[in-house]
Amino acid sequence: MTTQNVVVAGVLHRMASCYKYLGAKERFRAIAYDVASRTVNNLQCDVAIYKDDKKSLDELNGIGSSIADKIIEFLKTGKILKFEELKKTVPEGLLDLMDIVGFGPALIKVLYEKLRIRTRDQLVKALEAGRLEGVRGFGSKKIENMKKGLQLSSEAQSRLFIWDALKGGNEILDAIRHLPEVKKAELAGSLRRGKEIVADIDIVVMATAEDRQRLATKITKLPQVAGILAAGDTKVSVRLAASQAQVDVRIVTAEAYGAALLYFTGSREHNIRLRTIAREKGWKLNEYGLFDLKTEKYLAGKTEADMYKWLGLQYIPPELREERGEIEVAAKHRLPVLVTASDIKGDMHLHSKWSDGQEDIETMAQYVRKTFPGYEYLVITDHSPSERIAHGLTADDFVRQFVEIDKINHRLGTDFLKKGVEVDILMDGSLDLPDRLLRQFDWVVASVHSGFTHDNTQRLLKACDHPFVNCIGHPGGRLLGTREAYTVNWEQLMEKAAATGTALEINAQPERMDLSDELVKMAVAKKVQLVIDTDAHALSQFDCMQLGVTIARRGWCKKEAVLNTCSWREISQFRNKKQKMPRNK
Numbered sequence: 001m002t003t004q005n006v007v008v009a010g011v012l013h014r015m016a017s018c019y020k021y022l023g024a025k026e027r028f029r030a031i032a033y034d035v036a037s038r039t040v041n042n043l044q045c046d047v048a049i050y051k052d053d054k055k056s057l058d059e060l061n062g063i064g065s066s067i068a069d070k071i072i073e074f075l076k077t078g079k080i081l082k083f084e085e086l087k088k089t090v091p092e093g094l095l096d097l098m099d100i101v102g103f104g105p106a107l108i109k110v111l112y113e114k115l116r117i118r119t120r121d122q123l124v125k126a127l128e129a130g131r132l133e134g135v136r137g138f139g140s141k142k143i144e145n146m147k148k149g150l151q152l153s154s155e156a157q158s159r160l161f162i163w164d165a166l167k168g169g170n171e172i173l174d175a176i177r178h179l180p181e182v183k184k185a186e187l188a189g190s191l192r193r194g195k196e197i198v199a200d201i202d203i204v205v206m207a208t209a210e211d212r213q214r215l216a217t218k219i220t221k222l223p224q225v226a227g228i229l230a231a232g233d234t235k236v237s238v239r240l241a242a243s244q245a246q247v248d249v250r251i252v253t254a255e256a257y258g259a260a261l262l263y264f265t266g267s268r269e270h271n272i273r274l275r276t277i278a279r280e281k282g283w284k285l286n287e288y289g290l291f292d293l294k295t296e297k298y299l300a301g302k303t304e305a306d307m308y309k310w311l312g313l314q315y316i317p318p319e320l321r322e323e324r325g326e327i328e329v330a331a332k333h334r335l336p337v338l339v340t341a342s343d344i345k346g347d348m349h350l351h352s353k354w355s356d357g358q359e360d361i362e363t364m365a366q367y368v369r370k371t372f373p374g375y376e377y378l379v380i381t382d383h384s385p386s387e388r389i390a391h392g393l394t395a396d397d398f399v400r401q402f403v404e405i406d407k408i409n410h411r412l413g414t415d416f417l418k419k420g421v422e423v424d425i426l427m428d429g430s431l432d433l434p435d436r437l438l439r440q441f442d443w444v445v446a447s448v449h450s451g452f453t454h455d456n457t458q459r460l461l462k463a464c465d466h467p468f469v470n471c472i473g474h475p476g477g478r479l480l481g482t483r484e485a486y487t488v489n490w491e492q493l494m495e496k497a498a499a500t501g502t503a504l505e506i507n508a509q510p511e512r513m514d515l516s517d518e519l520v521k522m523a524v525a526k527k528v529q530l531v532i533d534t535d536a537h538a539l540s541q542f543d544c545m546q547l548g549v550t551i552a553r554r555g556w557c558k559k560e561a562v563l564n565t566c567s568w569r570e571i572s573q574f575r576n577k578k579q580k581m582p583r584n585k
Helices: 003-021 024-041 054-058 065-077 081-087 092-099 105-113 120-128 140-157 162-177 189-193 209-220 254-265 268-280 304-310 326-331 361-371 395-412 457-465 490-500 517-525 539-554 568-579
Strands: 184-188 201-206 225-231 235-240 246-252 283-286 289-292 298-300 377-383 417-424 443-447 503-507 530-533
Touching: 003 024, 003 065, 003 081, 003 092, 003 105, 024 065, 054 065, 065 081, 092 105, 092 120, 120 140, 162 184, 162 189, 162 201, 162 246, 162 539, 184 189, 184 254, 189 201, 189 254, 201 254, 209 225, 209 235, 209 246, 246 254, 254 268, 254 283, 254 289, 254 298, 254 304, 268 283, 268 326, 298 304, 361 377, 361 395, 361 539, 377 395, 377 443, 395 417, 457 490, 490 503, 490 517, 503 539, 517 530, 517 539, 530 539
Parallel strands: 201 246, 377 417, 417 443, 503 530
Antiparallel strands: 184 201, 225 235, 235 246, 283 289, 289 298
C-alpha cells in the first residue's frame, strides 16, 4: 500500500463520515464512500496509475462513476471540491470520533449543536470539567464509556499497530539491505518479537568498522526517510515519510552482530535473566558480546545461537522472549517446535463479493493458488442474513453460491474451494440460519457481531454446543484502538470448546488479532484446536496469515494445535466427529 493510497482512502473515509453526520437521507452515500475507501486502501498498486484511466478505475469493486471522478480530481488537484463543501456543513474536528465505538453521528450532532463542541480537545476538556453531567442523554455510564473510548483511541494513536510497523519496517529494511556496505540486517525490538503494538521500529545492521560512517549517511538519504532525529556512525534515528514512525538503526561489526540482535530484540525482562545467568557463570553479557568477567576475553557474539549455547540454553525464538517461563524450559531443551507460515495449508475464513468482500470467488481462488502454492483449500465464508450492513446472504443465496463454487472447482480441476459461512450468533445463542442448511456447509464459523457491552459467555457456550458449528470466529470481539473485548469467561469457553470439538479462531486481521497471544497459550494448555484465519475481504489481506502465525507462535503454539496445518480429509474428520457427539438436551 502506497502513501498516496493511504491519503486518498483517508479522504474518502472522511467524506463518508460527513454523509453519516448529515443523517439517514445520505446513508447510501456514506456506505458507498466507505466501501470505496476500503477498496483504495486494499489496492496492491498505486492508485495514481488511474489518474488518466477513469474506465479502469470505475471497474474496481465499490467505485462507481461519480466516486471515480472524485478520486481523479484529487489525484490531479490535491483536493475534492465536494469534500470542501461538506466540511463547511459538518464539525470536521469531531468526524474522526465516529471511528470510536459508541461515537455515532447522533452523539456527534448533539455535542456540536447543543454543546458547541467542535474538536476532540474541546470534548476532552468538557468531560474533564464535568460539563456533560446532567445533560439529557448523557448518563454516568454513557460518559464513562466516552472517556474509555477516547483513552483507547489516544493510546492507539500514540503507538504503531504491528501490521503497519511491519510494512514500514520491512520497506526500509529492504532498502538498507540493498546498500553495498551492508552484510546483514534484521528487524529487532518488540516488532521482531511480534508484539501487538510497538513504540518504534528497531533494525540491527552488520557492516565493517570502516564502512559504518558512510553507511549511516546513506541510510539518512533513503527515499523512505522524512526526517533525521540522530546520526552517528553506530546509531541512526530517522522518521519515516509514510507513517512518521521512528526507526532506530544500530550499525555493528560481525563480532557483535548476534549480541546486538539479541540485546535490541529484548524483551528487557528476558535480557535481565540472561545477564544474570551469565554473571553466575563468571561472564558479562551486553550488546557487544559475551565476555569473561575477569579477563574480559571475548567468548561469543557473532550469532544469537552461539550466545544461547554458551549460556546452556536451547535457542529461544524471538516471539517467546517475554520472561514467561521460556528460559526455564529452554534450560531443559524442551521448547516446542513452533508453527510456521509454511505449515499452513489453507485459509478458512474469508469474504467474497457475495457479501462484503471486494473480489469474486474465482479471482480469489486464482490469486491464492498462484501466491500461496502450499495452500490446498480455501473456505468461502460469507456473512449470514443478520449482517445486513455486510450484505449477509439468505439461505437461497447460499444455495446459489454452492452452484457457483462447484462450477469454479470444475474449471480448476480440483475441489480447492470449500463451502463455508460466517453465521451470526444471536443474542440468545441461536444461529441465524436453519440446521437444514448448516449441515450442507463444509465449514461453519460462528461469530458475535452485536451486544459488545454484554457478557457473551453463554452465547458462545451455546454456539459450541451446536453440532454444526465448527469454529468460533474472533472470539473476543475486540477492535484494537476502537473497541475493547467483550466479557467472556475464558476458562469456561475453552473447556467447552475442547469438550465439544469446537475450534477457536486466531483472527489475523490487523485490527483484531483475536485471540490474543495470552489466550492462545491458555488454549494450547487446554488442548483446544485452533484455526489461523485472515478473515480476508480483499486480495492484499491474505498476507495477514503471517500475522496470525506470529500470534500463534507467541502463544507457544505447535503445528499440531493448528487445524489448518492439516489436510482437508483430516479437517473433515474433525468436523464429522463433532456431529456424531451426543447433543445436550
